[in-house]
Amino acid sequence: QLQLQESGPGLVKPSETLSLTCTVSGGSISSSSYYWGWIRQPPGKGLEWIGSIYYSGSTYYNPSLKSRVTISVDTSKNQFSLKLSSVTAADTAVYYCARGKVDIVVVPAANWFDPWGQGTLVTVSS
Amino acid sequence: DIQMTQSPSSLSASVGDRVTITCRASQGISNYLAWYQQKPGKVPKLLIYAASTLQSGVPSRFSGSGSGTDFTLTISSLQPEDVATYYCQKYNSASLTFGGGTKVEIK
Numbered sequence: 001q002l003q004l005q006e007s008g009p010g011l012v013k014p015s016e017t018l019s020l021t022c023t024v025s026g027g028s029i030s031s032s033s034y035y036w037g038w039i040r041q042p043p044g045k046g047l048e049w050i051g052s053i054y055y056s057g058s059t060y061y062n063p064s065l066k067s068r069v070t071i072s073v074d075t076s077k078n079q080f081s082l083k084l085s086s087v088t089a090a091d092t093a094v095y096y097c098a099r100g101k102v103d104i105v106v107v108p109a110a111n112w113f114d115p116w117g118q119g120t121l122v123t124v125s126s
Numbered sequence: 127d128i129q130m131t132q133s134p135s136s137l138s139a140s141v142g143d144r145v146t147i148t149c150r151a152s153q154g155i156s157n158y159l160a161w162y163q164q165k166p167g168k169v170p171k172l173l174i175y176a177a178s179t180l181q182s183g184v185p186s187r188f189s190g191s192g193s194g195t196d197f198t199l200t201i202s203s204l205q206p207e208d209v210a211t212y213y214c215q216k217y218n219s220a221s222l223t224f225g226g227g228t229k230v231e232i233k
Contacts, residue, residue: 037222039170047162047170047213049222060220063127096169103175104158109220112160114172114181 002027004097004117012091012124018084022097022117029078030055035100035111038071038082040093041119048093052100052109053080060109087124094119128153130216132225138233145201147228149214154194158218161190161199164227165210173212174199206232 008020022036029036037052051061053071061069070083084091096119100111129152139145149159157177162170172181174190177197187202201208209232214225 046227047215047224049215049224052220052222063221101175103217107219110158110217111222112172112175112215112217113162113170116169116171119169 002099002115004099004115006095006097006117006120008120008122010121010123012087012122013126014088014124015086018082018087018091018095018122018124020082020095020097020120020122022080022082024078024080024099029073029080030075033102035060035102035109036073036080037098037100037111037113039096039098039113039116040091041096042090042093050082050084050095052111054108058109089124092122092124094121127221128155128216128218128223130214130223130225132212132214132228134228135226136229136231138231139204140233141204141206143204145204145208145230147199147212147230149192149197149199149225151195151197151216155216155218157193158216159190159192159197160215160217161188162213162215163208163210164213170213201230204230204232 035052038050068085073080098113098116102108104110131150159177161174164170178190211227211229
């Protein structure tokens with residue numbers, strides 16, 4: 001059964017870079033049928049897609065975050081990672097990684113997500 | 127960008143009631159819509175994709191319908207374990223957007 005697990009610091013200072021890694025187990029990150037995504041949820045609020053990556057390294061980002069986001073993949077470790085720069089308190093959230101299913105052949109990054117990792121709370125504070 | 131609007135934002139219903147949640151897209155998205163359930167303190171769980179396809183293992187009291195701009199998630203007989211917030215998500219393009227959520231409570 002595929003499982004995803006987020007890891008990284010739970011506290012980041014304002015203006016610094018948030019870095020998280022998602023480790024995939026029970027399956028290969030190099031499958032042609034899936035993208036791998038990051039989604040976040042501020043406390044008490046809704047879900048926001050951050051971006052997604054294919055095993056080849058192809059990426060898509062939320063336009064509202066694009067200038068600050070970098071997502072990368074390490075197929076040798078079955079991991080993908082998120083970097084979000086210049087963070088502020090507004091970036092405080094639970095960050096989830098998830099597997100995105102390729103549902104539209106001509107738009108492979110158009111995904112729904114299943115399963116999700118357990119999520120990790122990242123607080124931005126000095 | 128296409129916006130996803132859910133209504134109502136919250137509802138309270140009795141056990142056994144039929145519950146309907148609506149998700150409206152600001153532009154047509156064909157049937158590229160998913161629904162998720164997030165129980166309090168838990169991880170979001172996929173319920174439905176392609177607007178009406180039930181994910182494996184999801185109880186049959188959940189159903190989805192719609193195409194274009196208007197979609198619905200229906201719980202045919204509300205159960206106590208269905209207390210959760212429900213989110214829609216459009217995926218007709220590589221720009222993915224979630225609705226604001228609908229919180230379902232038991233009356």
